[in-house]
Amino acid sequence: MILPIVTYPDEILTKRAAAVTEITNAVIQLLDDMQETMQAYDGVGLAAPQVGQSLRVAIVETDDESGPLELINPKLIMQEGEAVDVEGCLSFPDVFGTVKRAAKIAVRYVDREGYENELVAHDYAARIIQHEIEHLDGGLFTDRMIRRLTPEELEEYMEEHDDD
Numbered sequence: 001m002i003l004p005i006v007t008y009p010d011e012i013l014t015k016r017a018a019a020v021t022e023i024t025n026a027v028i029q030l031l032d033d034m035q036e037t038m039q040a041y042d043g044v045g046l047a048a049p050q051v052g053q054s055l056r057v058a059i060v061e062t063d064d065e066s067g068p069l070e071l072i073n074p075k076l077i078m079q080e081g082e083a084v085d086v087e088g089c090l091s092f093p094d095v096f097g098t099v100k101r102a103a104k105i106a107v108r109y110v111d112r113e114g115y116e117n118e119l120v121a122h123d124y125a126a127r128i129i130q131h132e133i134e135h136l137d138g139g140l141f142t143d144r145m146i147r148r149l150t151p152e153e154l155e156e157y158m159e160e161h162d163d164d
């Protein structure tokens with residue numbers, strides 16, 4: 001089911017989300033719905049608070065045919081280097097700007113089967129994972145934005161990323 005996206009300034013977006021204590025059918029359903037929702041809105045990542053659930057669940061688009069990476073109770077266990085690049089967010093329609101993040105990260109998380117996993121990510125994937133975990137802590141990328149793109153820059157950016 002495609003869920004409605006919560007947009008700023010809804011207060012759920014600035015609240016720390018609760019850990020998942022048990023992977024119930026409701027959590028599995030939430031993951032499935034979030035996947036459908038992210039595809040419908042053409043997003044590259046989505047955190048549960050963005051669909052109105054204050055839970056530590058997020059998904060991140062991958063090139064993998066098996067679908068998006070599903071992160072339950074994700075925790076960054078390593079952050080290295082720095083990278084500045086453009087980000088947007090489904091909860092902030094039309095806001096795009098440059099944000100500094102770690103260039104390389106490692107994340108520990110639980111998957112839908114209940115297994116603990118660790119993953120190392122670089123560049124764009126690392127950026128999305130950091131953005132989504134920030135959502136779970138009630139953080140917003142706009143608070144750390146270095147500079148918002150002008151309408152002209154945004155148009156150019158969209159053209160460049162149209163064939164994604």
Ligand code: CO
Nearest residue numbers: 088089090091
């Ligand atoms: Co976001």
